[in-house]
Amino acid sequence: MSEATGTTLFEQLGGEAAVNAAVDIFYRHVLNDYRINRFFDKSDMDQQAAKQKAFLTMAFGGPNNYSGTDMRTAHAKFVKMGLNDSHFDAVMEHLEGTLQELNVPEALIKQVSAIAESTRSDVLGL
Amino acid sequence: MTEQKIQLGEQSILCKADESLLDALLREQVDISHSCHQGACQSCLLRSLDGAPPIEAQHGLKEGLKQQNYFLACLCYPQHAMRIAYRHHSDFMTHGTVSAKQALNAETLLLTLDLDEALDYYAGQFVNLRRDDGLSRSYSIANNRIHSKQLSFHIRRLAGGRFSAWAHEDLNLGDRIAVSEPQGLCYYLPDKPDSPLLLIGTGSGLAPLAGIISEALHQGHRGDIYLYHGSSDLNGLYWVEEMQALAEAHANFHYHPCISSGEPPEHVFAGRANDVAFSQLSDLKGWRVYLCGHPDMVNNTKRQAFLKGASLADIYADAFHVASGSLD
Numbered sequence: 001m002s003e004a005t006g007t008t009l010f011e012q013l014g015g016e017a018a019v020n021a022a023v024d025i026f027y028r029h030v031l032n033d034y035r036i037n038r039f040f041d042k043s044d045m046d047q048q049a050a051k052q053k054a055f056l057t058m059a060f061g062g063p064n065n066y067s068g069t070d071m072r073t074a075h076a077k078f079v080k081m082g083l084n085d086s087h088f089d090a091v092m093e094h095l096e097g098t099l100q101e102l103n104v105p106e107a108l109i110k111q112v113s114a115i116a117e118s119t120r121s122d123v124l125g126l
Numbered sequence: 127m128t129e130q131k132i133q134l135g136e137q138s139i140l141c142k143a144d145e146s147l148l149d150a151l152l153r154e155q156v157d158i159s160h161s162c163h164q165g166a167c168q169s170c171l172l173r174s175l176d177g178a179p180p181i182e183a184q185h186g187l188k189e190g191l192k193q194q195n196y197f198l199a200c201l202c203y204p205q206h207a208m209r210i211a212y213r214h215h216s217d218f219m220t221h222g223t224v225s226a227k228q229a230l231n232a233e234t235l236l237l238t239l240d241l242d243e244a245l246d247y248y249a250g251q252f253v254n255l256r257r258d259d260g261l262s263r264s265y266s267i268a269n270n271r272i273h274s275k276q277l278s279f280h281i282r283r284l285a286g287g288r289f290s291a292w293a294h295e296d297l298n299l300g301d302r303i304a305v306s307e308p309q310g311l312c313y314y315l316p317d318k319p320d321s322p323l324l325l326i327g328t329g330s331g332l333a334p335l336a337g338i339i340s341e342a343l344h345q346g347h348r349g350d351i352y353l354y355h356g357s358s359d360l361n362g363l364y365w366v367e368e369m370q371a372l373a374e375a376h377a378n379f380h381y382h383p384c385i386s387s388g389e390p391p392e393h394v395f396a397g398r399a400n401d402v403a404f405s406q407l408s409d410l411k412g413w414r415v416y417l418c419g420h421p422d423m424v425n426n427t428k429r430q431a432f433l434k435g436a437s438l439a440d441i442y443a444d445a446f447h448v449a450s451g452s453l454d
Contacts, residue, residue: 016186024437031433045428046168049438054166065163 009061009111013104019060022098023053029094036090039078059095059116071122079125088120130204134211141204147172147183148199158212163200170199175209188439190248190311220245222277224301230364234330235281235294236268241305244274249341250313250334250416252444253277254306255289263289266334266418266444267308270341277305280333280364310334312416312444314341322349324407324415324436326399326427328356331419332365334444338416343376351376352407356384356399356419360391382406400427404434411435414442421445 014021027049031037040048058064075083095116099109120126132139132147134156141150148170151158160170165185174195183202184192222239230236247253249270256262265279281293297303312334323342325335332355342351357363362385369381370393384395384402395402400423415431417424424445431441 020186024432027438028433028435031429045425045432045438045441050162050166050168054162054164057164057166063164 009108009115010057010063013060013108013112016057016062018102019053019056019062021102022056022060023049025101026056026094026098027052029097030091033090033094036087039081039083039087056095058119059112061111061115068119068122071119072125075123076125083124085120085124088124092116131207132204133207133209144203146200147202147204147208147210151199158199160200165198165201168198171196172199172202173197173211175211179208180205188311189315189317190313190442193315194311219243219307220305221302222305224297224299224303225276226278227297227299230280232361233283234364235283236278237281237293237297238276238278239303239305241275241277245277245305245308246274247271247308248313249337250442250444251308251310252334253308255279256304256306257289257292261289261292262304262306264309266310266330266337268333268337270337270344272344280330282330310444312338312418312442314338314345314347315414316345316347318349318414319345319347320349321440322413323347323351324354324403324410324413324431325352326354326356326403326415326417326419326423328399328419328423329362329446331355331417331444331446334418335416336365336369339372339379343372343379347378349378351379352382352403353380354382354384354399354403356386356402356423358386359388360385360394363394366394398423400430404430407434409435411437412440414440417441417443419446421447 030040054064054066058066092113096109096113099112129140129142132141132150137156139150139154139156141147148158148160148163152160158170168187174197178195179197180202183197185198185201187196187198220241220243222241224237225240226236226238228236247267249267252264252266254262254264265281268278268280269276281290283290283294325338327335335353335355339351339353353369355363355369363383366383369383373379373381382395382402383393384397384399386398390396397405410431413436415436417427424443428441428443432438
């Protein structure tokens with residue numbers, strides 16, 4: 001099938017290769033952002049990058065095993081550190097910026113944003 | 127597909143058809159770190175001891191890990207019997223005889239061992255050296271792969287360091303010492319001969335970097351090679367003339383000795399090695415980066431290199447964790 005209809009968002013974005021291309025750019029943006037970089041442990045960069053990759057895979061509509069509960073548990077300590085909507089917004093900004101940098105069509109960026117946005121309440125423990 | 131026998135140390139496990147190796151290990155209550163079950167987090171990294179693992183199980187791993195038959199248990203569906211090991215297993219492979227001892231500076235000793243049998247290692251890896259009573263420490267191999275039966279090490283005397291004090295004072299020419307399998311992922315790979323290399327090391331972190339540089343030049347690496355070797359003062363630097371001579375002999379090798387305190391003489395730079403490096407190099411996109419030395423320096427520099435554009439997959443680091451001060 002040559003039309004994009006019927007293929008998943010993950011496939012339209014280019015699958016895992018696209019995630020790999022995005023992860024370095026996204027993580028570099030995040031670490032450079034003084035508003036949010038305190039939430040990212042800088043002692044083990046490889047492990048951190050792997051987490052960013054898992055997040056991007058999910059946002060790209062790819063295979064993942066993350067439940068809402070996982071998201072809540074993983075972010076609980078950051079909520080205690082003051083994680084709130086403004087920080088979530090900053091991450092969303094970098095996610096969209098990364099995709100724009102990679103020339104992803106605007107319609108697909110909207111879909112990715114919608115998936116990421118759907119985790120907001122779990123991430124912020126609301 | 128039928129079930130396959132998996133040997134992990136003393137333990138033998140059967141991996142069922144259509145079951146991932148990670149699931150089989152967990153079913154048998156093997157204590158293995160794991161998290162995402164989908165090849166992203168890489169916490170279930172294992173190593174195949176008899177040949178290449180299934181290629182799908184190496185998905186997303188660094189080249190160096192692939193070459194050494196590392197793989198992810200969660201992506202591994204064994205097609206035949208496997209012998210596997212945790213990330214680091216320290217079987218002592220061979221013995222060496224001390225053939226030379228030379229002072230590099232007041233605190234660092236160049237120790238050369240002639241091995242009973244040739245070791246298959248990569249320049250930049252480390253081995254564990256073990257004394258007769260079992261006391262063992264990790265040291266980086268300081269030479270290239272041409273000398274596979276002769277290994278040299280830079281042994282820095284540490285305050286309260288039992289192994290280093292023994293090596294400096296009581297280890298004699300002709301003495302025997304056990305040598306482990308080579309380990310570590312910070313080593314030269316010849317697959318990108320045109321990419322620029324940045325090597326930053328503090329103190330005896332020069333040892334693996336010197337091995338990597340020597341290997342790169344020997345393999346005809348064409349990209350520029352930048353070495354920043356740092357110490358607090360001039361007494362901590364060594365091999366200055368040797369590295370300068372190497373830089374004169376090879377137009378693509380650039381050597382920068384750095385001291386972080388005191389007034390530097392000509393050809394020596396003022397400041398920490400990583401700060402000097404990043405003040406001179408602005409964009410590391412497409413570079414390979416090698417970092418060896420104090421864990422704080424390594425972690426900070428890794429972040430700096432990444433923010434300067436180096437891809438995380440191209441940053442190789444070896445943090446020297448010091449055993450002295452611990453209770454052993």
